[in-house]
Amino acid sequence: MAVTGKTSVHKDHEDFLRATMGAMDLVYNLARRFAERPEDAEDLVQETYLAAYRAWRDRRRPRRVEPWLATICLNLGRSRYRSRGRSPVEVSLDDRDFRGPATADPEQAAEAAMDRQALYEAMRRLPEEQRVAITLVDLMGLKTAEAARAMDIPRGTVLSRVHRGRRGLAALLWDAVRGETR
Amino acid sequence: MRQRRHDPERDSAEYVSGELSTRARRWFERHLLECDDCWREVLLGRFGRRIAEDAREPAPVGLRDRVRAAVAVTSSGRLPPETSG
Numbered sequence: 001m002a003v004t005g006k007t008s009v010h011k012d013h014e015d016f017l018r019a020t021m022g023a024m025d026l027v028y029n030l031a032r033r034f035a036e037r038p039e040d041a042e043d044l045v046q047e048t049y050l051a052a053y054r055a056w057r058d059r060r061r062p063r064r065v066e067p068w069l070a071t072i073c074l075n076l077g078r079s080r081y082r083s084r085g086r087s088p089v090e091v092s093l094d095d096r097d098f099r100g101p102a103t104a105d106p107e108q109a110a111e112a113a114m115d116r117q118a119l120y121e122a123m124r125r126l127p128e129e130q131r132v133a134i135t136l137v138d139l140m141g142l143k144t145a146e147a148a149r150a151m152d153i154p155r156g157t158v159l160s161r162v163h164r165g166r167r168g169l170a171a172l173l174w175d176a177v178r179g180e181t182r
Numbered sequence: 183m184r185q186r187r188h189d190p191e192r193d194s195a196e197y198v199s200g201e202l203s204t205r206a207r208r209w210f211e212r213h214l215l216e217c218d219d220c221w222r223e224v225l226l227g228r229f230g231r232r233i234a235e236d237a238r239e240p241a242p243v244g245l246r247d248r249v250r251a252a253v254a255v256t257s258s259g260r261l262p263p264e265t266s267g
Contacts, residue, residue: 163195166230
């Protein structure tokens with residue numbers, strides 16, 4: 001079937017938006033793992049979508065868009081924020097012997113006392129590699145094998161980072177709750 | 183069945199992520215009843231996963247339109263808008 005160049009470009013553009021716009025919240029959350037300011041995260045999302053669109057137009061199209069967009073966003077975020085030396089304050093939780101709160105229902109106790117800002121702050125204080133791993137797996141719903149490909153590391157390393165990130169969030173939130181209730 | 187060696191960090195990460203095979207999951211759930219280390223790691227992993235899910239931020243209103251516009255400009259061959267960063 002003969003189509004004009006203009007029609008073909010328009011169809012590419014529409015197909016791309018239809019395939020990828022549903023992942024925008026997830027890409028935004030991944031961008032927030034790198035960017036301190038929300039407006040910087042928005043810029044990173046836009047750059048991610050433009051880079052993805054150029055690849056799409058060149059017929060480099062993925063089977064699943066989420067891992068594909070995650071890989072693009074990770075590469076752009078790392079080069080952009082590492083080169084500027086801008087990263088949030090991180091705390092290492094690996095050495096702490098956090099054994100969990102001694103209550104019958106720790107999840108309920110902690111969630112009752114935490115607010116959304118405390119959640120965001122806890123996420124930002126994790127080491128970057130753990131923050132990225134749990135965003136890919138727990139927020140974006142990637143399989144750990146997909147996250148491993150996106151991060152270009154072995155799957156076993158992803159499992160370790162995901163678990164330490166989850167553990168770190170539990171420890172940070174529990175500290176925040178105890179601080180408020182003392 | 184060959185006895186598995188437990189790895190509290192890796193096993194609990196896979197279990198909480200729902201990535202153990204049916205056979206491995208059955209083994210791990212039996213193991214959890216007798217292993218305090220794995221039990222504790224699963225509880226912490228579940229709690230942390232729930233916190234991570236709750237920390238999801240919605241994309242700002244307007245970002246969708248901004249990205250649509252940028253893609254449209256790129257597809258038309260004009261220069262995309264400058265980013266602020």
